[in-house]
Amino acid sequence: MEAHPKQDEYLEVLYHLRERHHSDARSLAEHFDAREGKPGTGQGFEPGMITQLVEQGLLAVAGDELLLTDVGLKRAEQIIRRHRLAERLLADVLHMKSQEFEAAACEFEHVLAEEITEGICILLGHPRECPHGSPIPEGQCCRAGASRIGSAAVPLTEVPVGSTVRVAYVNALSEARQHQLTHFDVVPGNLIRVHQLKPAVVIVHDESMLAMETAVAQKIYVWRNWKEEQASEAPGANGSRASFWSRLFSR
């Protein structure tokens, strides 16, 4: 399970403090106190979170300083990127006012999957700053200079065999099928791997395999992972036939 909103929150705050060069424990406590409306009490923040972050390898404690590790920094950057892109989207495209878009972005950022974030970034033309002027960390799409989103959500049947994709939504399936999919946890947000498309569609989710007819699979929309496709377009990659046999005999 990837969603850790509490951790994300702390990482975000730590990143902000880092930007302002105030990466010590006291600043952190002050920030949370201010947030909770209890200045100076030290009650807003949970020391347990710090320990958790250190255990996960996201944070390093050096005396009084709290330093984000490389992994932690990367993760924080992703979170900040999501947040600031969301702000851009809400401000520029939806013309929301500052108070509105800030609160909305805070909620919004937690549900933005990577693929959607990229879509928004490309849509807005890779903005470098949020409405407040703070820098937006670069993403893969910025570096690649991507200018095309294509249709980000595609039917499952249009995804290359062997790729791992995230479920976007399910389009008007019968109640019975909907129930089955929910039971097997194939729900929006979850990752599935496409095992094969012929003679029936077989997907793998969390180690369980599900087979379904093409007509049903066409109604399951997933975020197309264009990074994977770029990799498979590289020379030497064959169609699914070769990859099956190599998969069969591979380690």
Add this chain to the structure above:
Amino acid sequence: MRSARRKGAPPTVALVGVPNCGKSLIFNRLTGKSSTSTNYPYTTSEVVEQSVNLHGRDVVLLDTPGITGLEFRAEEEAKTRELLRGNPPDIIVQCVDASHLVRSLILCAQLADLEIPMVVCLNMVDEASDKGLIVDREALSAQLGVPVVPICALDGRGLTDLSKAIAQARVPRPVVYPPHVEEKLRALTPATARATQVSVILDGEPHRNGQAGPRIWHMVLEAHHHWARSIGAKVTRTTGLGAGRSFWTRLADLALHPVGAWCFLLLTVALVYLLVVEVGARFLSVLIDGWVVVPLVERIASLTGPGHLHDVLVGPYGLLTLGLFNAIATVLPILAVFYVPFGVLEDVGYFPRLSVQFDRLFRWLGLNGNAVLPITLGFGCSAVATVAVRRLETRKERFIAAFLIALGVPCSGQIGVVVSILSTLPVLALVGTVAIVLVLQLCVGAFLARLFPKRAKGEFMVELPPLRAPRWKNIMLRTYHRLVEFITEAVPLFLASAATLLALHYLGLLDRLRDLLAPVVVSGLGLPRNYADALLVTLARRELGAVMLKKMSDDHLLSLEQTFVGLLVMILFLPCLTTTMAMGRVLGWRSAAGISIAVMAIATGAGAVVHLFWM
């Protein structure tokens, strides 16, 4: 809502859980009984009851068909739903598959709303650790508020703990719904008891609630889902030591590959054929016949001398020869040999993969991959298969599947004996029989598909359980139980049929019956008159008809053509009475009658055509 129970009656303990999580295995272990447990879901189709003493307490233990949700109206889950909501047990033991925690937790949330004391039994811990998942039993127990007992049903570990824990069953902590859901629930009903709220939503009249009922249930389900996922995340640890690509995962991939699957299937069928013929028919059967039956028959014959008693006991319709010895010497060894590889294929998890392979093909027949499992069960027993047909969603699929099972899917006993007859004929006979039966099935299926409106279509979706190494102990136990079942069910029928034929013979009615059928049997099919006996007897048990045909063939009473035609007609002919009754229950009596007549016509028609064109 609790049903009135006699004071002092032992408490009912229901084993509930999602399909294919091991309930039946646990039931068997706790009761010593043998309800079937396999590696595909919905094997248990009825609620099975058994009184048992668990750790000093007398209880009535119930095994239930798997259930995915309290509201879902799937046919195969109906019985469990009715039990839980209409006649609730005193204690629920939920079997949770540790390797698929979330789906069990979703069900747990719904069971919690019933406010019945529960125990959670954590099964398949080995499989979970193979995947690199470890479930923290104590954390789970703390989260749910009920005792959690880890179990390995296969080895029987943890069963004593389970028996003890049942005494400590507690009502689980209800799922906390978000405020907006609570609000809507309050608007719907003033009742605060969760169980009552649930029953109002699920049973409420649509016109009274408007859209409110289903919408609230949708929100409730979302809350359950969210709860299940967050608990799952809290109590599961990944060790990162996943199974990797074992032999079995590779085999599983092969069984799904468009070309590989067919090679695999042909290889398997060839292997089973060889086993049944070489070991079952040519070796075991001959052995038992030579060492046990023939001497016994001679002894009895010498004791009785010629005359009525001789005929009654060991004559052509002798109670002992036709009734008993055939079952033991001819059918039993073949069945034993057939059930082992069949059991292996079941246990290993092969059959669900067949549904992927045959999905496209089945569409020509108006069916889809969902029908593969019921039809494959037909190779075991056609009555069981016909009952399984209920699972199919549309009437069209149920009708066509039941028809095809009745027409051309031979059950295990019939396969065994038919194969042993075919082994005495040239190979072309085997090829010819299989080809004609398959082509007929395809044509009939395609024809039937056209009879029904096109838009009535089911949708194919099935879970593929992982292919795993066969559990030999389990397979042997099941084979043993199946053989015992054969002896207890079939032998009395064999004896009864033999007695009936004897009676008819002595009353002179048998000849009349043969005369009646002679136009079809002799002129149409080119077979001797007494073939009619074999056909009649097929209605009681398919094996018996085949056995009588085998006897005629062994006694050199039939030419090659006659054996071939006789075999073909018998395979295609009506299934046993039990199956016909199952058809009646599943499809209605008019359909069952119609199918029976059609099947008889097709069988005799096919035989007549072959007879006509035999070169």
